[in-house]
Amino acid sequence: MRRRTLQCPGFPPGSIITALQSQSLLFFRTKAHRYKLRQQDDDDDDEEERDKPKPAEGDAWGRPFHLHKGRGQHILTNPRVLDSIVRRASVRPTDTVLEIGPGSGNLTVRLLEAARRVVSFEIDDRMVDALHSRVSQLGLQDRLTVIMGDALQTEFPPFDLCVANIPYGISSPLIAKLLFELGRPCGFRSATLLLQKEFARRLLASPGDSEFNRLAANVRLVATVELLMDVSKKDFVPCPKVDSSLVRIRPRSDVPAVDLDEWLAFTRTCFSKKNKTLGAIFKQKKKIVELFERSRLEGKACKVLEEEEEEDGVDDDDDDDQLGTRVGEKEAVNALELNVLKEKVVGILKAGGFEDKRPSKLSTKELLHLLQLFNQEGVLFH
Numbered sequence: 001m002r003r004r005t006l007q008c009p010g011f012p013p014g015s016i017i018t019a020l021q022s023q024s025l026l027f028f029r030t031k032a033h034r035y036k037l038r039q040q041d042d043d044d045d046d047e048e049e050r051d052k053p054k055p056a057e058g059d060a061w062g063r064p065f066h067l068h069k070g071r072g073q074h075i076l077t078n079p080r081v082l083d084s085i086v087r088r089a090s091v092r093p094t095d096t097v098l099e100i101g102p103g104s105g106n107l108t109v110r111l112l113e114a115a116r117r118v119v120s121f122e123i124d125d126r127m128v129d130a131l132h133s134r135v136s137q138l139g140l141q142d143r144l145t146v147i148m149g150d151a152l153q154t155e156f157p158p159f160d161l162c163v164a165n166i167p168y169g170i171s172s173p174l175i176a177k178l179l180f181e182l183g184r185p186c187g188f189r190s191a192t193l194l195l196q197k198e199f200a201r202r203l204l205a206s207p208g209d210s211e212f213n214r215l216a217a218n219v220r221l222v223a224t225v226e227l228l229m230d231v232s233k234k235d236f237v238p239c240p241k242v243d244s245s246l247v248r249i250r251p252r253s254d255v256p257a258v259d260l261d262e263w264l265a266f267t268r269t270c271f272s273k274k275n276k277t278l279g280a281i282f283k284q285k286k287k288i289v290e291l292f293e294r295s296r297l298e299g300k301a302c303k304v305l306e307e308e309e310e311e312d313g314v315d316d317d318d319d320d321d322q323l324g325t326r327v328g329e330k331e332a333v334n335a336l337e338l339n340v341l342k343e344k345v346v347g348i349l350k351a352g353g354f355e356d357k358r359p360s361k362l363s364t365k366e367l368l369h370l371l372q373l374f375n376q377e378g379v380l381f382h
């Protein structure tokens with residue numbers, strides 16, 4: 001049977017990389033060489049051995065290996081870029097580094113050389129095995145802890161820096177986890193992450209920029225973001241469709257005193273239609289109902305009805321007619337309360353001068369001010 005195989009740096013001879021089953025020749029640079037990747041048939045093994053490119057990275061795999069695009073398995077193979085990531089991450093010899101998605105370990109081995117220890121989260125058990133073998137061969141195993149599992153679902157241990165070429169599919173929730181779920185202060189100096197270029201641009205956007213969105217607004221509240229370098233898609237195997245950017249995210253030490261859950265729920269509402277005016281967003285019935293359900297007004301409205309029910313001796317055994325009346329009463333009260341809430345919300349927006357403004361143009365200070373105005377009037381988002 002003819003089977004397609006592909007040689008590439010970071011993989012042992014004979015590795016099967018299904019994501020790369022194209023007939024074309026692929027080229028990419030390494031520090032010293034420009035390696036040629038060539039698809040060959042298995043029955044050309046002898047020729048393959050002769051012609052095979054020297055792996056750019058040490059590796060320990062001795063068995064076929066399929067890369068899963070769905071898990072973002074694009075291996076960064078350019079040693080220049082890998083070295084640069086570690087350098088720009090400013091790793092200190094005393095640091096514990098958190099790495100998400102070590103894959104075959106191209107970045108991990110460099111981090112291990114620079115840091116005191118590395119804790120890596122990897123979801124793919126085949127990668128974990130390969131990483132363990134590779135790191136053991138280098139004698140660096142004592143400084144590496146690999147946690148097998150989904151990085152989003154597993155608690156992070158304390159760490160000084162996060163440095164990672166992450167699977168791009170988890171960029172948003174991972175950044176949210178790093179910045180909003182580790183408590184205050186976060187306890188780490190910075191996260192140096194390789195991200196999809198377009199995603200990185202959104203993260204770097206300022207209010208008024210077309211890319212500015214809820215994620216950028218949330219991140220700006222608690223961190224600063226800087227662009228370190230762009231990385232070509234040609235530096236990965238298999239070659240993804242998109243280019244990448246390395247960014248550094250630094251948690252702020254001066255985070256405004258705001259309930260972060262309340263802030264996140266508030267920006268979710270504000271940015272639900274980022275190019276509409278806040279007046280248009282908050283006048284939507286759906287939004288008012290959501291606010292009604294969450295705000296204290298709901299508590300009050302329901303309480304009134306519950307008290308009435310207690311006084312009337314209404315209980316679960318009431319017949320359907322009585323229940324129907326009750327439901328009708330409840331709906332009427334709810335409709336009234338909804339109108340009151342809508343007027344209140346519009347009044348707050350008008351008084352603060354926000355009715356005609358668009359969320360994508362508001363600074364953190366302005367958003368915080370609006371949230372404060374809402375909260376002062378008892379309108380809660382969380």
Ligand SMILES: C[S@@+](CC[C@H](N)C(=O)[O-])C[C@H]1O[C@@H](n2cnc3c(N)ncnc32)[C@H](O)[C@@H]1O
Binds near residue numbers: 106152164
């Ligand atoms: C883009 S590759 C990076 C590999 C390596 N760091 C490199 O630079 O070549 C992403 C890695 O993350 C792993 N991964 C995907 N989803 C994950 C998750 N939710 N938690 C932990 N690891 C994950 C994949 O199996 C893959 O090894």
